[in-house]
Amino acid sequence: MRLLPVLAAAALALSVAVPALAEEVGSFRNDWTGNSIVIDAVADPKVQGVTCHLAHFDRSLIDRLSKGNWFVDPSNSSIACRQTGPITVGDINTGPRGEEVFSQRLSLIFKSLAVRRIYDKKSDTLVYVVYSRQVKDASAKMSISTVPLYKNDVTWLKPQK
Numbered sequence: 001m002r003l004l005p006v007l008a009a010a011a012l013a014l015s016v017a018v019p020a021l022a023e024e025v026g027s028f029r030n031d032w033t034g035n036s037i038v039i040d041a042v043a044d045p046k047v048q049g050v051t052c053h054l055a056h057f058d059r060s061l062i063d064r065l066s067k068g069n070w071f072v073d074p075s076n077s078s079i080a081c082r083q084t085g086p087i088t089v090g091d092i093n094t095g096p097r098g099e100e101v102f103s104q105r106l107s108l109i110f111k112s113l114a115v116r117r118i119y120d121k122k123s124d125t126l127v128y129v130v131y132s133r134q135v136k137d138a139s140a141k142m143s144i145s146t147v148p149l150y151k152n153d154v155t156w157l158k159p160q161k
Contacts, residue, residue: 021045021102022054042102042115044126046092049085050147052101052115052128054078077113079130081145088155094119101128124150 022040029036036058044050056077093099098118118127126149131142 022104025053027058044081044101044117044128046090046101047087047117047126048090049083049087050081050126051084052079052081052130052145054113054115054130056113076141077130077132078143079115079128079145081126081128081147083147083152086155087147087149087152089149089157091158092117092119094121098127120146124148 022042024038025041026039027036038056038058040054040056042052042054044052054077096118098116100114101117102115104113113130113132115128115130118129119125120127126147128145128147129142130144
């Protein structure tokens with residue numbers, strides 16, 4: 001079987017190429033098969049003083065053996081973002097599509113969990129959305145969190161238009 005070494009090399013390359021921006025702050029088992037809920041803290045790299053906490057599912061060995069799909073984790077996730085210090089906004093994309101803040105693989109190749117930041121200028125609020133990307137049948141599972149900047153002492157490193 002030549003496919004196994006190729007898949008292992010691809011997985012290693014993907015894990016090396018993607019920087020680890022998340023820090024696990026807790027986890028617990030949620031069922032008898034050993035599946036877990038993992039809580040990660042993700043600091044926004046361009047907005048100092050904002051931290052997002054992601055909750056996502058981590059499958060156990062028993063679950064992987066019983067279902068047979070070894071390399072895929074579910075898309076279920078949740079997000080909560082809060083001000084955790086003085087806010088300094090760097091050079092962020094303030095357009096309507098925003099920009100990706102974080103991405104993490106949920107399968108060997110095609111599926112990942114992503115966090116996108118969008119600036120709502122009218123409300124002076126940062127909007128964070130966690131969602132899954134999947135090449136086939138994109139998952140509609142998502143969660144949203146906001147960090148209002150209104151009446152906060154916020155420093156913008158790039159002047160706003």
